[in-house]
Amino acid sequence: MRPLIVGAGPAGILAAQTLVNSGIRPVVIDEAPSGGGQIYRQRLVPDERSAKDLYGSEANKATALHRTFAGIRDRIDYHPETLVWNLRDKVADAVTGHRTRRIPFSHLILATGATDRVLPFPGWTLPGVFTLGGSQIALKSQGCAIGEEVVFLGSGPLLYLVAWQYVKAGAKVAAVLDTSPLSAKLHLLRGLFAQPSVVLRGFRYVTELMARGVAVRFGVQPILIDGTARVEGVVWRERGEEHRLTCDAVGYGFSLRSETQLADLAGCRFVFDTRDRAWRPERDGAGRTSMPGVYIAGDGAGIAGADAAELAGERAGLALIEDAGLLVDRARIGVLERKLARIQKFRDVLESAFPFPETWANSIADDVTLCRCEEIAIGDVRAAVRDQGVFELNRLKALTRVGMGRCQGRMCGSAAMEVLAAACGQSPDAAGRLRAQPPIKPIPMGVMAQEETA
Amino acid sequence: MSHALHRDVAIIGGGLVGSSAALALRRMGFSVVLLDKGFCGAQASGVNYGGVRRQGRAPEQIALSQRAHAIWPRLKDLIGVDGEFVRSGHLKLARTEAEMASLEAYATRVADLGLDLELIGGNQLRERFPWIAGDVMGASLCAGDGHANPRLVSAAFAHAARRAGVDVLEHTRVSHVERATDGFYLWAGSNTEIKASFVINSAGAWAGPFAEAFGEPVPLHAIYPSMIVTEPLDVFMSVNIGAEGGGIYARQVERGNCIVGGMRGEPLAEPDFSRPTGSGAVTIMNRAAALFPALRHAYAIRSWSGTEGEMADRNPVIGFSRTTPNLIHAFGFSGAGFQIAPGVGEVLAELVRDGESRTPIQAFAIDRFARTIQGSRADNGLEPKKRETAR
Numbered sequence A: 001m002r003p004l005i006v007g008a009g010p011a012g013i014l015a016a017q018t019l020v021n022s023g024i025r026p027v028v029i030d031e032a033p034s035g036g037g038q039i040y041r042q043r044l045v046p047d048e049r050s051a052k053d054l055y056g057s058e059a060n061k062a063t064a065l066h067r068t069f070a071g072i073r074d075r076i077d078y079h080p081e082t083l084v085w086n087l088r089d090k091v092a093d094a095v096t097g098h099r100t101r102r103i104p105f106s107h108l109i110l111a112t113g114a115t116d117r118v119l120p121f122p123g124w125t126l127p128g129v130f131t132l133g134g135s136q137i138a139l140k141s142q143g144c145a146i147g148e149e150v151v152f153l154g155s156g157p158l159l160y161l162v163a164w165q166y167v168k169a170g171a172k173v174a175a176v177l178d179t180s181p182l183s184a185k186l187h188l189l190r191g192l193f194a195q196p197s198v199v200l201r202g203f204r205y206v207t208e209l210m211a212r213g214v215a216v217r218f219g220v221q222p223i224l225i226d227g228t229a230r231v232e233g234v235v236w237r238e239r240g241e242e243h244r245l246t247c248d249a250v251g252y253g254f255s256l257r258s259e260t261q262l263a264d265l266a267g268c269r270f271v272f273d274t275r276d277r278a279w280r281p282e283r284d285g286a287g288r289t290s291m292p293g294v295y296i297a298g299d300g301a302g303i304a305g306a307d308a309a310e311l312a313g314e315r316a317g318l319a320l321i322e323d324a325g326l327l328v329d330r331a332r333i334g335v336l337e338r339k340l341a342r343i344q345k346f347r348d349v350l351e352s353a354f355p356f357p358e359t360w361a362n363s364i365a366d367d368v369t370l371c372r373c374e375e376i377a378i379g380d381v382r383a384a385v386r387d388q389g390v391f392e393l394n395r396l397k398a399l400t401r402v403g404m405g406r407c408q409g410r411m412c413g414s415a416a417m418e419v420l421a422a423a424c425g426q427s428p429d430a431a432g433r434l435r436a437q438p439p440i441k442p443i444p445m446g447v448m449a450q451e452e453t454a
Numbered sequence B: 001m002s003h004a005l006h007r008d009v010a011i012i013g014g015g016l017v018g019s020s021a022a023l024a025l026r027r028m029g030f031s032v033v034l035l036d037k038g039f040c041g042a043q044a045s046g047v048n049y050g051g052v053r054r055q056g057r058a059p060e061q062i063a064l065s066q067r068a069h070a071i072w073p074r075l076k077d078l079i080g081v082d083g084e085f086v087r088s089g090h091l092k093l094a095r096t097e098a099e100m101a102s103l104e105a106y107a108t109r110v111a112d113l114g115l116d117l118e119l120i121g122g123n124q125l126r127e128r129f130p131w132i133a134g135d136v137m138g139a140s141l142c143a144g145d146g147h148a149n150p151r152l153v154s155a156a157f158a159h160a161a162r163r164a165g166v167d168v169l170e171h172t173r174v175s176h177v178e179r180a181t182d183g184f185y186l187w188a189g190s191n192t193e194i195k196a197s198f199v200i201n202s203a204g205a206w207a208g209p210f211a212e213a214f215g216e217p218v219p220l221h222a223i224y225p226s227m228i229v230t231e232p233l234d235v236f237m238s239v240n241i242g243a244e245g246g247g248i249y250a251r252q253v254e255r256g257n258c259i260v261g262g263m264r265g266e267p268l269a270e271p272d273f274s275r276p277t278g279s280g281a282v283t284i285m286n287r288a289a290a291l292f293p294a295l296r297h298a299y300a301i302r303s304w305s306g307t308e309g310e311m312a313d314r315n316p317v318i319g320f321s322r323t324t325p326n327l328i329h330a331f332g333f334s335g336a337g338f339q340i341a342p343g344v345g346e347v348l349a350e351l352v353r354d355g356e357s358r359t360p361i362q363a364f365a366i367d368r369f370a371r372t373i374q375g376s377r378a379d380n381g382l383e384p385k386k387r388e389t390a391r
Helices: A010-021 A051-075 A132-142 A157-168 A182-194 A196-211 A261-265 A306-323 A330-353 A378-388 A393-400 A413-423 B016-027 B059-079 B097-109 B122-128 B150-163 B208-213 B278-291 B341-354
Strands: A004-006 A027-029 A077-079 A082-088 A091-096 A099-104 A108-110 A114-116 A129-131 A149-155 A172-178 A215-217 A221-226 A233-238 A241-246 A249-254 A256-258 A270-273 A278-281 A294-296 A369-371 A448-450 B003-012 B032-035 B090-094 B117-121 B138-142 B167-169 B174-180 B183-188 B192-201 B220-223 B225-230 B240-243 B249-252 B258-264 B299-305 B308-311 B317-320 B327-331
Touching: A004 A010, A010 A051, A010 A306, A027 A082, A051 A157, A051 A306, A082 A261, A082 B278, A091 B278, A099 B278, A108 A306, A114 A132, A114 A249, A129 A132, A132 A149, A132 A157, A132 A249, A149 A157, A149 A233, A157 A172, A157 A196, A157 A249, A172 A233, A172 A241, A182 A196, A182 A330, A196 A215, A256 A278, A294 A306, A306 A330, A369 A378, A369 A413, A378 A393, A378 A413, A393 A413, A393 B150, A448 B278, B003 B016, B003 B183, B016 B032, B016 B150, B016 B327, B016 B341, B032 B150, B032 B192, B059 B150, B059 B341, B090 B097, B097 B117, B097 B138, B117 B122, B122 B138, B150 B167, B174 B208, B192 B341, B225 B278, B258 B278, B278 B299, B317 B341, B327 B341
Parallel strands: A004 A027, A004 A108, A027 A077, A099 A448, A108 A294, A129 A249, A149 A172, A149 A249, A172 A215, B003 B032, B003 B192, B032 B167, B090 B240, B192 B327
Antiparallel strands: A082 A091, A091 A099, A114 A256, A221 A233, A233 A241, A270 A278, B090 B138, B117 B138, B174 B183, B183 B192, B220 B308, B225 B258, B225 B299, B240 B249, B249 B258, B317 B327
């Protein structure tokens, strides 16, 4: 048995640990130079920052996860800085630097995580604009802020977490502009019963931000990011009035979207998750996909956060062990499933507290860039609908090039789906989803093929 | 609610052949319905490499190819977009002496057919095309050939046909066709019934069963050519590149992306879709990086593959059925249909209108296989009621 785990974040590491505990030696492939995933990303070079500086309230979890990974290091085959760029018939093509090799596997656990959902608005392509995740990478991995005076904009729990991390690190945060209304936050009171620690932590972030003089605004409608050569300020509307704030960098994002291309290449069936407004691989409570031997865990299986990712990683590991005919701890499975169910319920609360900006797709101007790789504007999508009767995302890609560039739709796909569906007067699922093709991320033309490795 | 249509011509398959035939027929005044099981131009016509090339075709294809050659520069007038057609020239490389000899022999064979081929020796090649590296012995240049964007061209033909008044029914799979005394009856989609005087079978890789239903089995099988696309680069590749003996072809679009092909993918579980293989993709990338130094440090950003019908002799079937009057076949372009398809569309329209075409197509007759295929259904009388004397 030779399971392959893709991703060494909370889900991947816990899945690996679970397999190792049953005497199975998995292959673990991760794009990052060290384990932890996006949430518990490690710095590139050691510096004087402590775990507390880097991860704040989550320092203990981060440290524990890193320790877990170090503890199983000699009982797994670990390939850092390696990208699985293709999957087919139980063989993965994985590239490390300029070398690619074919890695056969018996089972597959996909723990591929998520990236920010990007909703374009005027000025979003100016230098100095980062996603929330990108802002976090800069801070955690490279120990630098994205600017001297940063505005965080968008929606979702990550908005406050990143802002708080920046403040803690000593960066100047000019404002946090939340596109969802303050009233939506009342939903969090419901969440107090389900996940009190998470909700209280969120409140703590906000109160600490305010205590340090950071302006926190709700119900913000972004108008534009101002600037010629780079970011000079942010203009927004709030309760009918226009506001402007000077800044030199903007971190923004509207919740997260799952990274699902490998699940697609693996042949998994997809379902539309109305809460996340996104397609994700179909899975059972244990992480089994529609493909035998293929499991999925963590944010790549639908957005649920780091705590859920650890639980789901372990659950998927146990499912694999069980399916392989080995013994599993039923009581433990019960505990994991109950905890996961509780988090799932809490996700509903979070989505109500940080609702998707429903009016965005119809209100965004035609001349705003939608797909920056291929330089396609919002209006190009609407024109394709109007002039060519397009209603499906792959057809839109074929006729307009949306999603055809370097990111293969990972960045623009969500927004393209929203604009296309809105222009057709349909719900977002009606637009379909972009089919994945290898390579899932760019790889060098001069890549050298290596023999299969054990 | 059932949907009934009565049209002069029903075309099965909305690829470039079916769409261009639909447009040409409509302009002659025929009423036309164009049917596709998916989106028009979403299969081989829309996802091929994009080579618009006459060079290298079998001599019997050249007349048809020349006819199409005259259409390509007129696309803007004809379908409203130019389809990114560029008359860049097509340069076919020879990597060995034998390949060079083969290029020379071909040039002699087609000398009178108007391709204006120019044979280029190794030294001159390095001088004129310094961006090509490696041991290339020489090449043959066809300056009038070029390339275009299949994604746009094929969909635009279907769209132009629709604007001209053709009933374009997408996502409408034809499940059954039969011939009665008063014409053809087609059942398509969930509830569409069509009566037509003529049927054109331009169903590409899916055309076999339609031919077979009329007693004309053909040696047609599916192939899955696959392509790799680089990130946008400074434009260096001034011509569409091919190679004698195959293995690689490449072009660079105005935006700067290079498109490289030469290997085949594999079908997915849902066989209408296919995907390049990992090792095939690496092989193409490596060949391209070796031949073009500018690509050595470039990144491949995407790949694609499509389903195409290939005939045993790599020539298409074009022309009237030998079993069934007013049934016309046009399929099996064997990975080389993109350039000639607009010409084929005109030919098909002439066949409907005049019963013959001014461009010779005898070499593509469907009965060229009758002698080689044992027990053809035409002979064992599967469809006795429908058999009538061939035209």
